[in-house]
Amino acid sequence: MPLLKDGVAVSDDKWVRVDDDADLPEDCHALISMTRWLKDRDALLTRNKPIGVALESSDNPDEIMDDLDRFGLIAVDFPLFKDGRGFSYGRLIRHRGKFEGELRATGGVLVDQLHYLARCGYDAVDGDDRITEAAWAEANSRFSVVYQPTGDGQKTALQRRHGG
Amino acid sequence: MYRYDEFDHTIVKERVTEFTGQVKRRLAGELTEDEFKPLRLMNGLYLQLHAYMLRVAIPYGTLSGTQMRMLAHVARKYDKGYGHFTTRQNIQYNWPKLKDVPDILADLATVEMHAIQTSGNCIRNVTSDQYAGVAAGEIDDPRVWAEILRQWSTFHPEYTFLPRKFKIAVTGHSNDRAAIKMHDVGIIIVEGENGEPAFDIYAGGGQGRTPMVAHLVGEKIAARDLLHFMDAIMRVYNMHGRRDNLYKARIKILVHALGAEEFARQVKEEFAKGGAGDDLKLPDGEIERIRAYFAPPAYETLTDSDADYEKALAEDKAFAQWARTNLADHKVPGYAIVNVSLKPIGGIAGDASDAQMDAVADLAETFSFDEVRVTHEQNLTLPDVKKSDLYEVWKRLDAALLATPNIGLISDMIVCPGLDYCDLANARSISIGQMISERFADLDKEHDIGELKVKISGCINACGHHHVGHIGILGVDKKGVEFYQVTLGGSADENAAVGDIVGPAFTEEQIVGAIETIVETFVANRRDGEIFLDTYRRIGIDPFKETLYAAA
Numbered sequence: 001m002p003l004l005k006d007g008v009a010v011s012d013d014k015w016v017r018v019d020d021d022a023d024l025p026e027d028c029h030a031l032i033s034m035t036r037w038l039k040d041r042d043a044l045l046t047r048n049k050p051i052g053v054a055l056e057s058s059d060n061p062d063e064i065m066d067d068l069d070r071f072g073l074i075a076v077d078f079p080l081f082k083d084g085r086g087f088s089y090g091r092l093i094r095h096r097g098k099f100e101g102e103l104r105a106t107g108g109v110l111v112d113q114l115h116y117l118a119r120c121g122y123d124a125v126d127g128d129d130r131i132t133e134a135a136w137a138e139a140n141s142r143f144s145v146v147y148q149p150t151g152d153g154q155k156t157a158l159q160r161r162h163g164g
Numbered sequence: 165m166y167r168y169d170e171f172d173h174t175i176v177k178e179r180v181t182e183f184t185g186q187v188k189r190r191l192a193g194e195l196t197e198d199e200f201k202p203l204r205l206m207n208g209l210y211l212q213l214h215a216y217m218l219r220v221a222i223p224y225g226t227l228s229g230t231q232m233r234m235l236a237h238v239a240r241k242y243d244k245g246y247g248h249f250t251t252r253q254n255i256q257y258n259w260p261k262l263k264d265v266p267d268i269l270a271d272l273a274t275v276e277m278h279a280i281q282t283s284g285n286c287i288r289n290v291t292s293d294q295y296a297g298v299a300a301g302e303i304d305d306p307r308v309w310a311e312i313l314r315q316w317s318t319f320h321p322e323y324t325f326l327p328r329k330f331k332i333a334v335t336g337h338s339n340d341r342a343a344i345k346m347h348d349v350g351i352i353i354v355e356g357e358n359g360e361p362a363f364d365i366y367a368g369g370g371q372g373r374t375p376m377v378a379h380l381v382g383e384k385i386a387a388r389d390l391l392h393f394m395d396a397i398m399r400v401y402n403m404h405g406r407r408d409n410l411y412k413a414r415i416k417i418l419v420h421a422l423g424a425e426e427f428a429r430q431v432k433e434e435f436a437k438g439g440a441g442d443d444l445k446l447p448d449g450e451i452e453r454i455r456a457y458f459a460p461p462a463y464e465t466l467t468d469s470d471a472d473y474e475k476a477l478a479e480d481k482a483f484a485q486w487a488r489t490n491l492a493d494h495k496v497p498g499y500a501i502v503n504v505s506l507k508p509i510g511g512i513a514g515d516a517s518d519a520q521m522d523a524v525a526d527l528a529e530t531f532s533f534d535e536v537r538v539t540h541e542q543n544l545t546l547p548d549v550k551k552s553d554l555y556e557v558w559k560r561l562d563a564a565l566l567a568t569p570n571i572g573l574i575s576d577m578i579v580c581p582g583l584d585y586c587d588l589a590n591a592r593s594i595s596i597g598q599m600i601s602e603r604f605a606d607l608d609k610e611h612d613i614g615e616l617k618v619k620i621s622g623c624i625n626a627c628g629h630h631h632v633g634h635i636g637i638l639g640v641d642k643k644g645v646e647f648y649q650v651t652l653g654g655s656a657d658e659n660a661a662v663g664d665i666v667g668p669a670f671t672e673e674q675i676v677g678a679i680e681t682i683v684e685t686f687v688a689n690r691r692d693g694e695i696f697l698d699t700y701r702r703i704g705i706d707p708f709k710e711t712l713y714a715a716a
Contacts, residue, residue, distance in 0.1 A: 147316060
């Protein structure tokens with residue numbers, strides 16, 4: 001699966017997904033489920049190696065809002081492109097929680113959603129073959145004006161009208 | 165009226181370019197129909213029974229003469245010479261060719277129009293009161309707030325893939341003409357602190373297979389907090405609305421499942437957290453900037469009565485009849501609000517030909533400060549006509565077959581396209597509407613019956629608003645045969661109510677007779693001054709059941 005980070009293809013993803021019932025390897029960038037994080041939180045807080053959490057679309061990100069600075073990666077799954085919960089999760093994690101690590105959308109996202117993902121705080125996408133560098137670049141240059149403030153730093157039409 | 169600035173223009177133009185590319189990919193076979201579907205739907209392009217259907221947005225139902233002329237041009241050049249005005253105050257074209265759609269959108273963009281968010285699981289075109297800004301007793305002009313909501317909801321990055329479609333209506337008047345309690349979110353402007361406008365916000369209303377009246381979830385929300393509060397509602401819905409079942413995905417199901425109180429608590433909790441990221445509070449300058457676009461036009465100082473108008477009323481019975489039903493009081497002395505009926509007897513509710521649209525555009529430009537409104541009851545309104553011009557306006561409307569004197573009467577029905585066009589429909593609606601209209605064609609009889617709102621849907625999705633019709637008719641399919649179920653006592657106004665099912669459904673042959681029986685039962689039971697709904701609320705459903713089913 002191709003991975004894009006900041007619009008650039010990444011061939012060697014350093015993060016390793018670790019199943020809930022597998023032992024956590026000592027020396028790697030481990031990506032675990034949010035369920036496992038919540039269950040083993042006390043033990044995991046003592047770990048010195050990078051850790052990431054993967055959210056299902058049915059997980060509630062409010063449960064990890066106090067732990068965001070522990071994570072190097074937060075991956076949010078979009079089981080279907082129609083399931084737009086992840087857009088809100090992105091806003092909460094990145095713009096309310098001020099998460100500074102990698103925020104990655106995984107699963108069934110469409111080329112035509114890349115712009116919205118970026119505006120909701122995602123800087124990485126792990127999708128199908130159509131999610132290319134060119135698609136990312138085009139999606140994010142298509143609209144030069146936006147109406148909504150999201151915390152992505154882009155000036156809105158309203159701010160530009162009022163001399164911002 | 166609101167006018168686009170460079171920013172609004174840019175967004176619409178960039179959208180046309182994007183969609184043109186998507187259509188090109190589809191025509192070249194690079195996109196399958198399955199992949200193209202969500203993309204075209206987000207631009208109001210449906211695949212219907214016989215052809216594509218394009219739904220064009222008319223934000224809060226307000227348009228200029230130039231825009232109306234463009235709608236006529238699209239009907240003439242790209243369609244079969246007519247368009248269909250809808251309950252969302254939009255217009256639908258039933259026969260466009262896919263290859264022409266980019267050109268249609270490019271033409272529309274030249275007059276600040278588009279098809280953005282007229283479909284899909286996003287925030288749809290915001291609707292409002294067709295008498296906005298001109299009705300006496302209005303607390304504030306809802307167009308100001310509808311425009312602010314339009315901009316905020318256009319291509320919203322977070323709320324474009326909601327569990328289901330999302331409809332917002334705004335009114336600034338205690339007489340609700342926008343059916344706000346039957347919307348996902350309905351907003352009533354009320355008086356706030358220091359005479360500032362504030363908002364009572366209702367959530368969880370809707371029709372479809374589970375009709376519900378909305379609940380008050382935010383009281384006297386301050387003007388500057390409108391978007392912030394809406395954002396809180398949308399986030400709670402986007403995160404917690406059901407996505408496992410298409411029929412349980414609207415916000416009304418979430419509000420019902422949680423209970424209105426708990427839903428409101430969650431919204432207020434989200435609101436208190438202060439949004440996510442940048443502040444959504446509206447700066448003072450922005451509200452005033454938008455408000456300036458809706459400043460009253462240059463009304464003349466007139467006396468309220470006009471001698472020529474009074475004379476015409478006295479001498480021309482047909483004009484007087486029209487004036488009685490199709491005019492409404494204007495807040496400025498010497499002016500009237502003119503309702504243009506799109507319900508000719510035996511015609512198709514909401515349809516207008518290119519020539520009729522041009523005629524209305526002419527009238528708007530000459531007599532109504534260049535403004536037209538579309539009503540959710542599928543008629544048009546000229547909001548600002550001088551009483552001294554009414555006779556001339558009527559003559560021109562009459563010449564264009566647009567002067568049917570039936571606003572609010574039994575033949576002024578809401579009718580969905582039904583099985584004649586729609587691939588969701590179970591039964592025809594248009595022909596039922598036509599038959600009822602013809603049965604009650606006697607104008608004196610219609611006037612005697614008085615205000616009576618009949619609404620017809622060809623399936624349970626309720627696009628024809630049958631749940632809130634004083635008399636509602638729902639087409640159902642029973643083993644390949646069309647049947648019609650009747651509800652009584654529904655209402656979409658400030659006393660919103662869902663109608664009660666009267667009994668077993670009627671066949672196509674029986675339905676018009678059944679409506680007649682219902683009307684006769686009302687006439688036999690009414691007291692002085694009562695309209696159908698009053699009598700129904702007083703005597704209940706039993707007398708109607710009895711007369712309808714006594715023989716059986």
